[in-house]
Amino acid sequence: MYAQVALPLPLKQLFSYSIPEDCTLETGMRVKVPFGRRTQIGVCIETVAQIENTKFRIKSIHEVIDTKPVIDCAMLELAKWMSQYYRCSLGEALETMVPSFLQQKSYSKTIAYLQIAAHEEIEQQIEQLQTKFPLQARVLKLVREFDGELTAKSICNRLGISRSAIKTLLKKELLCERFEEQNINPFDEIEVEKVEKPQLSREQQSIVNNLLPVMREQRFFPALVHGVTGSGKTEIYMRCIEEVVDNKRAAIVLVPEIALTPQTVTRFKQRFANVAVLHSELTNAQRNFQWQNILQNKADVIIGPRSALFAPVSNLGLIVVDEEHEPSFKQQNTPRYNARDSAVKRAQISDIPIILGSATPALESYYNTDTDKYNLFALHQRVGDKKLPHVSVIDMKEECRDHKKFVYFSRILLNDLRAALDKGQQAILFLNRRGFATSLTCPQCGYNAKCDNCNIALTYHKKHHTAICHYCNYDYIPPKSCPVCSCPAILYAGAGTQKIEMMLKKIFPENNIVRMDSDTMVGKGKYEDVLSRFGKGEIDILLGTQMIAKGLDFPNVTLVGIISADTALQVPDFRAAERTFQLIVQVAGRSGRGEVAGKVIVQTYHPDHYAIQTAIHQDYHSFLKYEMGQRKDIGYPPFAKLLRVLIQGEKEQLVIDESLRISRCLRQDKYAKNIQILGPAPAPIDRIKNRYRHHLIIKCQSVQLSMHFSVFLDRIMEDSHKSLRVSLDVDPISLV
DNA sequence: AGCACGCCGACT
DNA sequence: GTCGGCGTGCTC
Ligand SMILES: [Zn+2]
Ligand SMILES: [Zn+2]
Numbered sequence: 106m107y108a109q110v111a112l113p114l115p116l117k118q119l120f121s122y123s124i125p126e127d128c129t130l131e132t133g134m135r136v137k138v139p140f141g142r143r144t145q146i147g148v149c150i151e152t153v154a155q156i157e158n159t160k161f162r163i164k165s166i167h168e169v170i171d172t173k174p175v176i177d178c179a180m181l182e183l184a185k186w187m188s189q190y191y192r193c194s195l196g197e198a199l200e201t202m203v204p205s206f207l208q209q210k211s212y213s214k215t216i217a218y219l220q221i222a223a224h225e226e227i228e229q230q231i232e233q234l235q236t237k238f239p240l241q242a243r244v245l246k247l248v249r250e251f252d253g254e255l256t257a258k259s260i261c262n263r264l265g266i267s268r269s270a271i272k273t274l275l276k277k278e279l280l281c282e283r284f285e286e287q288n289i290n291p292f293d294e295i296e297v298e299k300v301e302k303p304q305l306s307r308e309q310q311s312i313v314n315n316l317l318p319v320m321r322e323q324r325f326f327p328a329l330v331h332g333v334t335g336s337g338k339t340e341i342y343m344r345c346i347e348e349v350v351d352n353k354r355a356a357i358v359l360v361p362e363i364a365l366t367p368q369t370v371t372r373f374k375q376r377f378a379n380v381a382v383l384h385s386e387l388t389n390a391q392r393n394f395q396w397q398n399i400l401q402n403k404a405d406v407i408i409g410p411r412s413a414l415f416a417p418v419s420n421l422g423l424i425v426v427d428e429e430h431e432p433s434f435k436q437q438n439t440p441r442y443n444a445r446d447s448a449v450k451r452a453q454i455s456d457i458p459i460i461l462g463s464a465t466p467a468l469e470s471y472y473n474t475d476t477d478k479y480n481l482f483a484l485h486q487r488v489g490d491k492k493l494p495h496v497s498v499i500d501m502k503e504e505c506r507d508h509k510k511f512v513y514f515s516r517i518l519l520n521d522l523r524a525a526l527d528k529g530q531q532a533i534l535f536l537n538r539r540g541f542a543t544s545l546t547c548p549q550c551g552y553n554a555k556c557d558n559c560n561i562a563l564t565y566h567k568k569h570h571t572a573i574c575h576y577c578n579y580d581y582i583p584p585k586s587c588p589v590c591s592c593p594a595i596l597y598a599g600a601g602t603q604k605i606e607m608m609l610k611k612i613f614p615e616n617n618i619v620r621m622d623s624d625t626m627v628g629k630g631k632y633e634d635v636l637s638r639f640g641k642g643e644i645d646i647l648l649g650t651q652m653i654a655k656g657l658d659f660p661n662v663t664l665v666g667i668i669s670a671d672t673a674l675q676v677p678d679f680r681a682a683e684r685t686f687q688l689i690v691q692v693a694g695r696s697g698r699g700e701v702a703g704k705v706i707v708q709t710y711h712p713d714h715y716a717i718q719t720a721i722h723q724d725y726h727s728f729l730k731y732e733m734g735q736r737k738d739i740g741y742p743p744f745a746k747l748l749r750v751l752i753q754g755e756k757e758q759l760v761i762d763e764s765l766r767i768s769r770c771l772r773q774d775k776y777a778k779n780i781q782i783l784g785p786a787p788a789p790i791d792r793i794k795n796r797y798r799h800h801l802i803i804k805c806q807s808v809q810l811s812m813h814f815s816v817f818l819d820r821i822m823e824d825s826h827k828s829l830r831v832s833l834d835v836d837p838i839s840l841v
Numbered sequence: 842a843g844c845a846c847g848c849c850g851a852c853t
Numbered sequence: 854g855t856c857g858g859c860g861t862g863c864t865c
Contacts, residue, residue: 110865114842120865141844141864161865827861 106130107156108166110138110147113200113207115193115439117819120147121156122166130166133174133181135206137167146207148176148199175203177419179454186450190812191835192819193440201440202415203396205389212390217282219260219271220253221245230279240270243580245279246569253283254628263627264578289394292370292382300375302343303488309337312482313344319458320348323422326458327449329429329474331466332484333723334694335491338462341484342425343376345460350377350405354422359444361431362410364656367633373406383409383416411436411444414451421455424448428655429461429470430687435838443836445470464694465687465725468732472743494665494696494703496689496721500712501669513600513608518666518706525664526616526645530701533657534609534648535692536602536668539622540564543599545572547587554584554595560792566624567603577794605668606648613646621649654692660699667692670709670717677789678840679741682716686728689720740781740804742836746811748803749837750818751788754829757797761785763829764799770821771803776813780805789841796830802840811835 109119184198200207234242274280319326332338346356381404407416434444452459474481499515542565545554554563556574563572571580586593606620626632673684697703719728754760764785783802805811825831
């Protein structure tokens with residue numbers, strides 16, 4: 106007997122092995138196999154009696170790892186679909202579905218936090234390493250700042266580097282490890298009292314009445330629930346999940362990573378006894394623990410981000426995708442899958458219902474209700490007749506003119522902040538930019554400090570007096586004078602959260618203001634701690650980035666300020682308007698969740714932009730009508746399927762040559778007249794980490810065409826020069 | 842992706 | 854002379 110084995114490598118073919126006589130092997134079991142001169146763990150895709158192709162010297166399987174399959178038929182079918190649709194190998198698709206199962210590592214029982222070994226000499230050590238080993242110096246600086254709070258994994262993620270620098274620092278004994286027993290089930294700590302289900306509004310009741318029969322029938326039924334913020338979408342999910350759980354089945358709830366807050370988890374734990382929470386921060390051992398629980402049908406509800414879609418639930422009865430429009434559901438590395446669309450596929454394979462929910466559905470999803478691929482259910486009113494918050498748009502051009510100087514805060518925002526704080530109420534201020542100043546500019550010649558490795562403006566961070574590139578994380582000493590014209594007065598222009606925090610603390614010295622962004626939220630428990638203090642009223646103003654835009658529900662928050670609504674608008678992407686609309690509606694939804702009516706202040710330099718004007722009134726349909734018209738005119742999704750080829754390399758000429766070659770090949774295809782090829786052209790960010798970036802965007806009028814060309818491109822890309830990184834993105838979300 | 846082999850420049 | 858850079862090719 107022989108086995109066809111998929112390996113977690115970027116190799117599209119399966120590999121054949123002979124099965125030792127004494128082994129029983131079934132599809133979906135893992136095997137340890139010899140591969141070149143190393144061993145690999147793979148998944149058995151099928152067993153066959155004979156192999157026709159005898160070109161290879163067939164090796165024998167070392168060991169069958171499982172006694173029963175870790176991948177069932179449905180999951181294997183999903184993996185096959187993913188590998189075909191998103192053009193990755195079957196092994197890569199399987200690896201994202203069963204993380205750590207295909208790695209030859211054992212799970213450690215402890216977590217290692219990194220510490221500085223010798224504090225006295227640390228400054229000079231950093232100094233010494235700076236020139237020869239800048240990576241190691243950066244690691245030391247980070248550990249110095251958060252001594253004993255970071256794991257090797259989190260440092261690698263933050264600095265975007267590999268483990269090697271940390272390894273050498275440990276070897277040199279400049280760093281040491283502190284081992285801590287890990288809590289195998291971290292979310293178990295959230296203890297809650299069960300609460301009674303709330304009364305449904307008439308609107309909610311009618312939707313639930315429509316959905317419950319489908320939950321009982323257990324057939325493929327894709328529903329899009331569109332409801333304004335505060336209209337009680339969650340309660341609709343809850344009722345449907347209850348129905349499914351009562352029938353001894355389980356549900357998966359996907360939420361965007363940033364919405365996976367303790368509050369969100371609590372809300373589900375209040376209603377369901379067996380809630381499993383998956384999270385990207387879990388260690389392998391912790392994830393494995395949840396995985397085993399789910400495999401044994403011990404979890405009724407599984408909540409998690411993107412990857413939770415692959416929870417190995419054998420008795421799956423429902424999938425819910427909350428905030429369905431969120432870009433974080435799309436993975437930005439191989440396999441570049443969209444968890445929302447893959448969830449629909451999983452529901453289809455398992456023949457179960459799926460609910461997509463959003464206050465601001467993606468245009469693609471709404472379009473799918475027009476073409477009857479999805480069923481639309483709309484909630485127009487907020488529960489308990491709570492009014493939508495009152496939104497004011499402030500024209501910052503006018504504001505600056507009246508002040509006769511550049512200002513970050515409008516008078517109305519400051520007055521309303523003062524008024525809310527005086528009444529003992531709380532406020533949330535939102536700005537989606539980290540750091541202190543967003544650019545270092547020369548007032549005389551217009552010079553703009555850029556990263557040496559990327560074509561990106563540096564952001565000034567006050568804390569360490571460094572200018573940081575947010576794309577490669579490299580830090581620079583800010584120039585004292587202009588390197589071009591020697592002008593000594595460099596402008597620290599543009600505001601990030603650090604600058605706003607500083608200014609707020611000056612204006613409101615009596616109040617407690619806390620900044621929440623990825624620079625301050627380092628170390629375990631920080632995030633939960635701030636949220637709980639905010640909930641208790643110990644914090645007056647919470648200032649933050651994306652992190653505070655979702656999943657937070659604080660009744661005493663009566664004012665929400667968007668410092669600049671223009672950040673998303675400036676991104677060179679055809680979805681910029683959609684993102685801006687979604688952001689304003691989401692952030693505004695944080696206001697007025699209690700008894701007191703909420704207020705929202707939106708500061709912008711484009712007060713007349715349709716995305717902002719429609720967002721003020723939460724007028725999704727007017728926005729939709731306008732935006733759909735635009736997309737139709739320029740032939741973008743949902744009226745076309747997109748493919749994007751990104752070519753990256755250190756030698757720009759090679760990158761250009763390759764992009765031209767791919768473009769030429771495309772134009773020679775017999776269906777070429779049915780597609781539109783944009784580019785090749787430099788990507789909006791044309792250099793990152795010393796790699797030049799050029800791309801091609803292909804617009805296809807049908808799924809069939811996009812499938813044809815994704816397969817075609819895959820074949821063309823095999824001939825790419827080895828020094829280049831050429832990647833294909835099917836249904837891209839970001840074109841940067 | 843790894844990991845070998847192999848071919849060239851710059852060091853003791 | 855060798856050490857080490859990375860370009861190329863292969864993995865059942
Ligand atoms: Zn950079
Ligand atoms: Zn200058």
